[in-house]
Amino acid sequence: MAQWQIAMIMMIGYLVVALFIGVLAGRNQDKSSLEEFTTAKGNLGLFVMWFLMGGAVFSAFSFLGAPGWAFSRGAPALYIITYTAFAILPWYIIGPKIGAIGRKHNIYTVAGFLQLRYSSRVIAMIIGIVALLASIQYLATQMKGMAYIFNIMTEGRIPFWLGALLSYGIVVVYVATGGLRAAAWSDVFQGILMIVISWTVGLTIVNQLHDSVPNMFRNLTQDNPGFLQIGAEGSTMSTMAYTTTILVSTIGFLMWPHLFSKSYATKARTIKKTVLVYPMFALFLIPLLFVGFSAVNVIQSDQIGSPDEILPYLITTVLTLPGWVYGLVGAGALAAAMSTADAITHSASLEFTDGLIRNVKRDLSKKATLLIMRIGVFVIGGLAYFITVFGGQGLIALLLGAYGSIVQFAPGVYGALYSKKITAPAVITGLISGTVVNYYFQLVAESTPLDINPGILGLIVNVGLVVLISAFTQGKEMPMAEEYRKIGS
Amino acid sequence: MTKQKFVKIYCLSLTIPFSLLVFPLFSIANRETPFIIGLPFSVFWVIFWIVVTFIIVLFLYKIDPDKDEKEVH
Numbered sequence: 001m002a003q004w005q006i007a008m009i010m011m012i013g014y015l016v017v018a019l020f021i022g023v024l025a026g027r028n029q030d031k032s033s034l035e036e037f038t039t040a041k042g043n044l045g046l047f048v049m050w051f052l053m054g055g056a057v058f059s060a061f062s063f064l065g066a067p068g069w070a071f072s073r074g075a076p077a078l079y080i081i082t083y084t085a086f087a088i089l090p091w092y093i094i095g096p097k098i099g100a101i102g103r104k105h106n107i108y109t110v111a112g113f114l115q116l117r118y119s120s121r122v123i124a125m126i127i128g129i130v131a132l133l134a135s136i137q138y139l140a141t142q143m144k145g146m147a148y149i150f151n152i153m154t155e156g157r158i159p160f161w162l163g164a165l166l167s168y169g170i171v172v173v174y175v176a177t178g179g180l181r182a183a184a185w186s187d188v189f190q191g192i193l194m195i196v197i198s199w200t201v202g203l204t205i206v207n208q209l210h211d212s213v214p215n216m217f218r219n220l221t222q223d224n225p226g227f228l229q230i231g232a233e234g235s236t237m238s239t240m241a242y243t244t245t246i247l248v249s250t251i252g253f254l255m256w257p258h259l260f261s262k263s264y265a266t267k268a269r270t271i272k273k274t275v276l277v278y279p280m281f282a283l284f285l286i287p288l289l290f291v292g293f294s295a296v297n298v299i300q301s302d303q304i305g306s307p308d309e310i311l312p313y314l315i316t317t318v319l320t321l322p323g324w325v326y327g328l329v330g331a332g333a334l335a336a337a338m339s340t341a342d343a344i345t346h347s348a349s350l351e352f353t354d355g356l357i358r359n360v361k362r363d364l365s366k367k368a369t370l371l372i373m374r375i376g377v378f379v380i381g382g383l384a385y386f387i388t389v390f391g392g393q394g395l396i397a398l399l400l401g402a403y404g405s406i407v408q409f410a411p412g413v414y415g416a417l418y419s420k421k422i423t424a425p426a427v428i429t430g431l432i433s434g435t436v437v438n439y440y441f442q443l444v445a446e447s448t449p450l451d452i453n454p455g456i457l458g459l460i461v462n463v464g465l466v467v468l469i470s471a472f473t474q475g476k477e478m479p480m481a482e483e484y485r486k487i488g489s
Numbered sequence: 490m491t492k493q494k495f496v497k498i499y500c501l502s503l504t505i506p507f508s509l510l511v512f513p514l515f516s517i518a519n520r521e522t523p524f525i526i527g528l529p530f531s532v533f534w535v536i537f538w539i540v541v542t543f544i545i546v547l548f549l550y551k552i553d554p555d556k557d558e559k560e561v562h
Contacts, residue, residue: 075519078535082510085539089503089546093496096558214527221521221529228521228529230512239512239519246511268558276550279543283536488558489492 003323004155010327011150014334018186019170025185026178034370037179038108038350039265048184049266049274055187055339056259057084057281058194060145063336066285068307070292074227076237077289083246085282087253092275094417096268097488098260104487108264110257110409111355117416117480120424121359126431127409128355131257132380133402135348139384142337142344143168147388152312153330161389167334171342172381176374180265183342190335195284197332201315201325202287206294208319216294223297244453252407252455258347349376404442407455408434411466420481426469434462490554499549506542510535
C-alpha cells in the first residue's frame with residue numbers, strides 16, 4: 001500500500017472516532033435544555049475542563065504555526081510558550097467570580113455578562129457582531145490548516161475543498177447535536193492525541209536531522225548567530241514588539257468568548273485546578289518549536305510556500321518516515337484544528353444569538369433560542385467554509401480587524417468585575433476607538449510607533465477613554481454595578 | 490488569611506516570573522550561551538521560569554483560604 005493510502009485511512013479513521021465520541025457524549029442528555037446546550041448545566045468535571053481549555057492552545061496555529069515561527073523567526077517563537085503559560089492565570093481569580101454572577105443571573109455569554117452590568121443593549125449587540133466576525137476568521141484559519149494537511153498528506157489526492165468539508169462537517173454535526181458537552185469530550189480525545197504526536201514525531205524529526213537536541217542548537221548558534229537572540233543583529237523581531245506581542249496575547253486570551261464562557265460551565269474548584277496544570281500545556285508545545293529550529297539551514301525558505309508548511313514538508317519530502325507517521329501527523333493536526341474549531345463554532349453561535357438576535361427580537365422563548373443556536377452552528381460553519389474555500393480580500397481584511405479587536409473587550413470586562421464607576425458610554429466609546437486604532441495600525445499603517453503591537457496601542461486608547469468618559473457620565477443608575485463588584489470578592 | 494489578601498499575594502507572586510520573561514528584564518537571559526542541559530540560555534530560561542510558575546501556582550492553591558468560593562444567594 002502506498003504511503004498516502006495509509007495516511008488517508010488513518011485520517012479518515014480518526015475522523016470517524018472523533019464523530020463517534022462527539023455524538024456519544026451528547027447522548028442521554030436533555031436535548032431540549034438550553035442550559036445543557038450552552039454550559040453543560042454547569043457541571044463539567046476537571047479532566048474534561050482541562051482539555052476543553054487546552055484545546056484552545058492546541059490549534060492549527062500551534063501545530064503548523066509554531067514550527068513555522070521557529071523556522072522563520074527564531075527566538076521570537078518563544079513568545080508562544082510564554083503567553084500560553086501565563087494567559088490563563090488571571091482565570092483563577094476572575095473565573096469563579098464570573099461563574100457566580102452567571103449562575104445567579106442565568107448568563108452564558110460575554111454579551112449577556114456586559115449587557116446586564118452596564119444596562120446596555122448596544123454593548124451586547126456590538127459584542128455579538130465582533131465575536132461572530134472574529135470567530136469566522138479564527139475558524140477559517142483552522143479550516144485552512146485541516147484542508148491543507150489532508151491535501152499534503154495524501155499527496156494532493158484529497159482536494160482542498162473536500163478536506164475542509166469532511167473535517168469541519170464533522171465538527172458542525174457533533175456541536176449542533178451535543179452542544180458544549182460534545183465539544184468537551186472530543187477535545188479530551190483530540191488533546192491527548194496531539195500531545196503524544198507532537199512529542200514522538202517532533203523528537204524523531206530532530207534526531208533524524210541533527211542526532212540530538214543539543215547538537216541541533218549547537219549547529220544553529222554556529223551557523224546563525226543572533227537567530228536565538230531577540231532584537232540582536234540578524235534577529236527578526238525587536239524587543240518592544242516581542243514584549244507587547246506577549247502582553248496583547250496574554251490579556252486577550254481570556255476575552256475570547258469560547259474561553260470566557262467556560263467560567264459558567266463548572267465549579268470554582270474545577271476552574272482553579274484547571275489553571276493549576278495549565279502552564280504544563282505550554283511545555284507540551286516545546287517539541288513543535290524544536291521541529292522549526294531543526295529545519296533552519298536544512299530547508300531553504302524558498303523551497304516551501306509559507307513557513308507554516310514546514311512540519312508537513314519535512315515529513316513528506318525531506319525525511320524517510322513510514323506511512324503511518326504521515327497518518328499520525330495528519331490526525332494530530334486535524335485534532336488540533338478540530339478541538340479549537342468546535343469550541344469556537346459553539347461560542348460564536350451563542351454570542352451572536354444572545355448578543356444580537358435576542359436584543360433585536362426580545363420576546364424569544366427558551367425553545368426558540370435553543371433552535372436558533374443550533375441553526376447558528378450550521379450557518380456559521382457554512383460562512384466560514386465559504387470564506388476558506390473562496391476567500392475574498394475585502395472580507396478577509398474585515399475579519400482580521402475583528403480578530404484583533406477581541407482584546408478590546410478587556411477594559412469593559414475588568415471594569416464590570418472590579419469597578420462600579422465604569423459606565424456604558426465609556427465602554428462603548430473605548431471599545432470602538434480601540435478597535436479602530438488596532439485596525440488602522442494592523443492593516444493600514446506601514447509601521448507602528450516604537451514598534452508597539454497594534455492591539456496594545458488600541459488598548460491604551462481604549463483604557464484612556466474608558467477612564468475619562470466614565471468620570472463625566474456618572475449619574476445614570478446602574479443597579480448591577482455594586483452587585484458585580486461584590487459577588488465572589 | 491482573607492480573600493483580598495490572597496488575591497494580592499496571587500497577583501504579586503505571578504507578576505514576578507512573568508516580568509522576567511518580557512523586556513526589559515528578559516535582557517538578562519536574551520543570549521545563546523552558556524548552554525544548559527543542551528539548550529541555549531534563552532530557551533532554558535523561558536522553560537525554567539514556566540516550571541517555577543507551575544510550582545508557584547501549586548503552592549498558591551495550597552494556601553488558598555477559599556477553594557470552593559461558596560456562594561451566598
